[in-house]
Amino acid sequence: MLNTDMQEKKNKRLVIILAVLLVTAGVVYWYGQSSSTKYTVDKNLYRNFDLKTVDQITLESKSGKVNLKFNGSRWKVNEQYDADANMIEVLFATLQQVEPKRPVAKSLQDSTNSALEEKGVKVNLFAAGQNVYAFQAGGNTQKTQGTFKGQGDDQSYQVIIPGYRVYVSGIFELPEKDWRNKLVFNFNWQNFQKLDVSFPDKADNDFTIVLDQQVFGVKGLPQTDTTKLNGFLDHVSFLDVDEYLPVSPDTDSLFMGKPLVQITITDIASRNYSLQLFPFDKSRSQFPGLINGNDRAVFAIEKVRELFKPRKFFQPGQ
Secondary structure, eight states, rough: OOOHHHHHHHHHEEEEEEEHHHHHHHHHHHHHHHHHHHHHOOTTOOOOOOGGOOOOEEEEEETEEEEEOSSSSSSTTTTTTOOOHHHHHHHHHHHOEEEEEEEEHHHHHHHHHHHHHHHSSSEEEEETTEEEEEEEEEEESSOOOOEEEEOOOOEEEEBBBBBBOGGGGGGGGOOOOOOOOBSOOOGGGGEEEEEEETTTTOOGEEEEEEETEEEEEEEEEOOOOOOHHHHHHHHTOOOOSSSEOOOOOHGGGGGGGGSSSSEEEEEOOOOEEEEEEEEBBBTTBEEEEEEEEEEEEEOHHHHHHOOOGGGGGGSSSS
């Protein structure tokens, strides 16, 4: 009889425990469903426009404005510089793939929206002069989580690119110099006429490369080592900058005095494209360079090392 009573009590406890577990599971399931519904957002929220028609994008913040515009043949930066095609490709890939992950919590909504207005970037997309979409882009102080807010919207969202752990808003925060084409001699090489290399302190090393009947050669040399010459021309044609520098007192000293070497290319329309390389800057571990007498930039040693070759280098057997 005692065993029977104990068994009944044990069974009652098991029933109670089972009931509690069922209720708990129901609550968890309901909360999960509620949360899932709460965070279900339109994945196309920030791409409800025809990206193929977009031909102008402006990025405006307190640090300045960048205007990227397609002029019918190429993208330009602030209507002055050729844009870096790779950067334009990354920008469009970002716009095509970005998705909202979840809405910013209500308790953080006001502060997030204020931060986007104060510190974020206003992005405007245009097609044939018409504004097709606008939004604010920003993120957390660690630059790990991007946040967007559509123009006129009160709700902001954390955004992602599925499959990638990237700070989505970073592409919109880049300054003008990072959008510029980094290729130094950006012209059609089919229009090449000649290339002059001069060493201000070592004039005996100067030389001129000419194109004679579709064959490159060093002017004045009876014979030219074409392997060395073609290698040199490859270095020149693919040379790109590490970084463009602003005109400022901090950089003035880098471009004073004589350059170490000057390379000038002349095309068949007699237009000149030039690069002057100045003494190595130890503080940056780079060579300062002046492009077309105007644009300041710096170059890694390995990029410009081959540009210091003297005339005799191209003689066979040297």
